[in-house]
Amino acid sequence: MFRFLVRRLLQAIPTLFILSILIFAWLRSLPGGPAAALLGDKATPEKIANLNHVLGLDQPIILQYFGFLGRAFTGDFGNSLVSTQPVMGEIITFLPATIELGLSAMIIAIVVGIPAGYLSARFRGGPVDNLVIVLSLIGVAVPVFFLGYMMQDLLASPLGLPSQGRQAAGLDATAITNFAILDGIMTGEWDAVWDAIKHLILPAFALATIPLAVITRITRASVLDVLNEDFVRTANSKGLTQQVVRTRHVLRNGLLPVVTTIGLQTGALLGGAVLTERVFNFRGLGFLLAEGIERRDYPRLQALLLFGAVVYVLVNMLVDVSYGIIDPRVRVR
């Protein structure tokens, strides 16, 4: 198991290495050159020359790359043009909001998607199956940001839910970790916990639609595959109860591909978070990115793009490792 873990960790290194080269190249091909892009409106020829020197852009390109790599490792991505704060600090402040939102969305997608996909497969061709298929197809066809606005428009006031931001105006919650729910629990401010949950509901459901549709369909397909396997027939003919066959044989094997899908869907979540957070003014990393695009805040964009890609690679590595734990056959290969 340990060797498997180490091998999988080592495999991620070349990917991250090429990734760093791409982001470096990206920064260099920005309109007007990196220094002009990083300075934004404030760019004057003197300032550009000065920044070129500070960033080492007057040095050979190999040295420039290693300088960039060194700064990236120490988390130095310069200052945001919008807030003039260090970008890394912004990321750390806003990350908890996105984790809260992404996790809630993923939990919704899993809790709804796996049972829906399973029931759909079990009653294949029946009304439940047809309904689930139609809904999951519509789920991928609706633009997420439009769905968000629809929810604000149609659901927010009837359900008494807030449609903007992370915290009600006037509520003075103590921030410790910036995880709103966790902070509320730690300080015992239960009204803050309830407020944070209420602010999460609509954006989390909007964001959940993408992974939900995919998880449902993968679960359905995979359970259908497993139902035709020899070992299921054997289990049935041994006289095991339906209950045992369904949970121990069908569900357990049918969920293996779903685990991989959940890893891949974090990518969709990261992209979807940009749209959802923008719609709901939910101040997380996605909101930062959307604002960065509107204001052409390249230092922020660069850091967030790299951050998003690294998180995605790491999450998928974790998924692979957990896959190895669930399914011993993978480790041997």
Place this chain on the structure above:
Amino acid sequence: MNTLLNKKKEPIDKLAAASGRSLGGEALRRMLRSPVAITGGAITGLFLLLAIFAPLLAPKDPLDRTLQDQVQLGRGIIPGSMPGYPLGVDDFGRDFLSRLIVGAQQTLLVGVLATVIGVLIGVLIGGIAGAFGGWVDTVLMRLVDVMLSFPSLLLAISIAALFANPSQWTVILAVSMVGVPIFARLLRGSMLVQRDADHVLAATSLGVKRGAIVFRHMLPNSLGPVIVQATLTLATSILEAAALSFLGLGDPDPSRAEWGLMLGKASRQFLDIRPELAYYPAIAIIIVALGFTLLGESLREALDPKNRR
């Protein structure tokens, strides 16, 4: 006597018919029986007709700003439905129905071009990797893995943000890049299977040249999954183009009528004045995306050899 003979002949005829049909013909036959495929095909067909004949179908000039003086954005007034303007007008006082109809053409253009560019580059990379194998394969696939390691919308954003002046072309390019790694991996995977296939071995031992093997034997047999994926990508491309427009990376040209652009702009600016300006293009996008998805899914099912009967 006659009926007995018929009964004996029937299964044999069936078998002969089944084995005599090509996979493509078989797939077509199966799709014509599937309600999912027919629905998807009908939606796609109507959309194509609408897009092709859009200039003839639009009741008014989509660029005509005759009613501009009736629009008062400062006071939140955009006129709704009225005689001659069934869906009202947009923020420039242009007939919204005509813009929706003409928008079909632009939307199709964005979707198709983004998909075609993605397929061409992806097929080139995947084809080279699959045909040569070895270190070429390793290097190309590493690159593809890195592209895949960007969440798709972030990849599109990073490319679209590279251009100082966004235009329809930057959107198409950005969206097409999302498909590249997917098509490359797909084609390479099925090419690798083909490399070991008996008919390729046979061709090789007959002395057929390598180029001919790749183009005549391996490539045609590997394109099935790519075609399926391309149909599905048509749907996601339109959705991603809409997302880019919403984030402010779309074509800023106000005369351009494209559904994603119209939806993105209306969602940001006019939702509290006239939400219909967002609803109409959104519904159009949802229906078309659904059509392409249904078609792609049924195509996948029909081409799957496991389903052959």
